[in-house]
Amino acid sequence: MKRIILTLVCSLMVFAATMFMTYKYVEGEELRDADKLNAMLVNRVSDYTDRSLRMSETATISFLTGLLYTREHVQADGTSSTELYISDKYKTELKATVYEVLDDFLEINKHASTAMFIFAPDALPGGKHGIYAPSLKRGDYTRYDLSESYDFAASENYKRLQTAHGAIWSVPSSESPIAGRRVVCYVPIYDVSGRFFAAFAVNYDVSDLRHRLSKVLPYGADNSGIFLVDDANAIITSTYNYDARRYSSAEEMQRELQRSGVLQRPDSAEVTSPEVRYVADFGGERHYVYSEELRHIPWRVIVVCSEDAIYAAVIHTANIVTVVALIGMALMLLCCVVIFRQMRNNLRHRVAMQSELRLASQMQLSILRPSAAETEDFSLATCLKPAKETGGDLYDYVVRGRELVFVVGDVSGKGVSAALFMTQVCSLFRSAVSRCDGPAAIVSEINDVLSRHNPQMTFCTMIVGVYDPIERSLRYCNAGHTRPVSVIGGLAATIDVLPNMAVGVMEQYGYREQSLQLHEGDTIVAYTDGVTEAMNREHHLYGEQRLIETVGAAQGSGQIIEATMASVARYSDGEPQSDDITIMAITLR
Numbered sequence: 001m002k003r004i005i006l007t008l009v010c011s012l013m014v015f016a017a018t019m020f021m022t023y024k025y026v027e028g029e030e031l032r033d034a035d036k037l038n039a040m041l042v043n044r045v046s047d048y049t050d051r052s053l054r055m056s057e058t059a060t061i062s063f064l065t066g067l068l069y070t071r072e073h074v075q076a077d078g079t080s081s082t083e084l085y086i087s088d089k090y091k092t093e094l095k096a097t098v099y100e101v102l103d104d105f106l107e108i109n110k111h112a113s114t115a116m117f118i119f120a121p122d123a124l125p126g127g128k129h130g131i132y133a134p135s136l137k138r139g140d141y142t143r144y145d146l147s148e149s150y151d152f153a154a155s156e157n158y159k160r161l162q163t164a165h166g167a168i169w170s171v172p173s174s175e176s177p178i179a180g181r182r183v184v185c186y187v188p189i190y191d192v193s194g195r196f197f198a199a200f201a202v203n204y205d206v207s208d209l210r211h212r213l214s215k216v217l218p219y220g221a222d223n224s225g226i227f228l229v230d231d232a233n234a235i236i237t238s239t240y241n242y243d244a245r246r247y248s249s250a251e252e253m254q255r256e257l258q259r260s261g262v263l264q265r266p267d268s269a270e271v272t273s274p275e276v277r278y279v280a281d282f283g284g285e286r287h288y289v290y291s292e293e294l295r296h297i298p299w300r301v302i303v304v305c306s307e308d309a310i311y312a313a314v315i316h317t318a319n320i321v322t323v324v325a326l327i328g329m330a331l332m333l334l335c336c337v338v339i340f341r342q343m344r345n346n347l348r349h350r351v352a353m354q355s356e357l358r359l360a361s362q363m364q365l366s367i368l369r370p371s372a373a374e375t376e377d378f379s380l381a382t383c384l385k386p387a388k389e390t391g392g393d394l395y396d397y398v399v400r401g402r403e404l405v406f407v408v409g410d411v412s413g414k415g416v417s418a419a420l421f422m423t424q425v426c427s428l429f430r431s432a433v434s435r436c437d438g439p440a441a442i443v444s445e446i447n448d449v450l451s452r453h454n455p456q457m458t459f460c461t462m463i464v465g466v467y468d469p470i471e472r473s474l475r476y477c478n479a480g481h482t483r484p485v486s487v488i489g490g491l492a493a494t495i496d497v498l499p500n501m502a503v504g505v506m507e508q509y510g511y512r513e514q515s516l517q518l519h520e521g522d523t524i525v526a527y528t529d530g531v532t533e534a535m536n537r538e539h540h541l542y543g544e545q546r547l548i549e550t551v552g553a554a555q556g557s558g559q560i561i562e563a564t565m566a567s568v569a570r571y572s573d574g575e576p577q578s579d580d581i582t583i584m585a586i587t588l589r
Helices: 002-067 088-108 156-161 207-216 250-259 312-327 329-366 415-433 439-452 544-553 556-572
Strands: 069-074 080-086 112-119 134-137 140-145 168-170 182-191 196-205 224-229 235-238 270-273 277-282 285-293 300-306 372-374 378-385 393-400 403-411 460-468 473-479 485-488 491-494 514-517 523-527 581-588
Touching (some): 002 080, 002 207, 207 224, 207 235, 403 439, 403 523, 415 439, 439 473, 491 544, 556 581
Parallel strands (some): 080 182
Antiparallel strands (some): 069 080, 112 196, 168 182, 182 196, 224 235, 224 300, 277 285, 285 300, 403 460, 460 473, 473 514, 485 491, 485 523
16 A cells, blocks of 8 residues: 555656646747747838838928928938928918818828927017917818917927927827827927928827737736837827726826836846746736837837736646646546657657658669769769758760760759659750750750749759760850859850840750860869858858869869868858758869
8 A cells, every 4th residue: 555655655746847848848838939929019010100101201291392492411410301491482472271181181181180389489470479380170160279278388399399300209298188098209490491391290090000919919908908008108009908906097097007117118127038028017917028119200019918927828837737736636637648659650750750861862873873983084073061961963974976065053942843853854954965966955945844843933953064075065054043163274264145035944945055175184163052052150151262162173073073072061060051052073084
């Protein structure tokens, strides 16, 4: 009995430890998923908000541009901007027609709720004490003059406009009759002498923006929310539910948000993940805060989600596991057996997949010609090293009489799909060699067949060459491939190639070929971009010049292959291979 109890206790302890580690792992996974989700969310929301406000600002300035005239203004930092200026003739007519102008603007811009002119104290003759501020509301044709009810001269935004260039966005004062769920865009206007003349102020309703933001929030609005905050940390709009049971007013909740650091910039809070989130205690709960600046307006989008919301799925899972544990060891053992079988099946499937990939790699390599060949006219050596189990690089050669016909190619993409396309290209090459004489004709036939049957739009760059040992001439056609390297008279250099399109893109494309005169002992090296684009630990490329130097220092096709592969390996210094590598060297005799 004691042994049974001891065994049961030990099993329960092992079970508890396993569940605890599983819980911690899932907890970390949930937080990482939340980081990715909210980082993407705050980026998309800030981009949408910025574009929405920017469109409204552009619509306002476009309307004014039709009335006023523009002039380039060179700022202190040397950049120029287009400013709005008012003519003397329009200044004399503006007081009589200002309400018609405001009415026309509201008719055109459906998102604007109120528009007004805020004139400088000395802008118009006969002005009262202060600023003449005519205003018009959508749907209300009553003509308002807010100069008596609101002191615009004391407004910080009004003072900023006198020296600013470009529109200024702000939250309207709570003392203003037009305040509410709106934001204000101020556009400065100058007279012909460049002096600040007036500001055109437009109110835009942000309730539609709040409604759109509330739809993309992945968590409940009771413990999470999206805030749009201005440069003074004042909330413009938010999707966060106001909790009347916890706070006596919305202003108290905003003060709590500021005190807890939710509305502060990330550099003033505890950063727990670089450039992703920071933690703030709000309402007695830990919240994760994600913030991003708008690009054109000095505002920020803040996404706040409680720790409980992120870990809700984890807590729910933990409760289920606890209930399962109380049911009994039998169910636990059954779960362990099921998990073990699933892991075993997954392992078998993975092993089978790896075995199939190895078989596919062997089959792919088996269709290639031998890596070396020698005749009385030339010696040839090749090397193909895929970046994965299978790859998209290819080489092939055919001895036609005494002529040598060869190809080196690179299929777009990697993996199994590229390997299948590569085998098709090899088959088409061997078929075309038996019917076509010149390299351009061979490439054209391969291109026509691939273009007609290529729904995935996979393409292949290649160079096809035909070497005639009697005339010692090399005819070649380069279809978007890397330039070959030649060693002629002991000097290594790249060969000039005509620009041709890769095969598989456009049927009936007119490929052009070139010719090169060679001599005994000269060498031609064709390769794929996996050689020149090999990277070291500093992510610098191997480069074409380093390849030319390596080829020029080696002797014979076999040594060129060995020296080049060794040089690339030394340069990479253990960095994983990023692309397939293929090299073909041909030395003439």
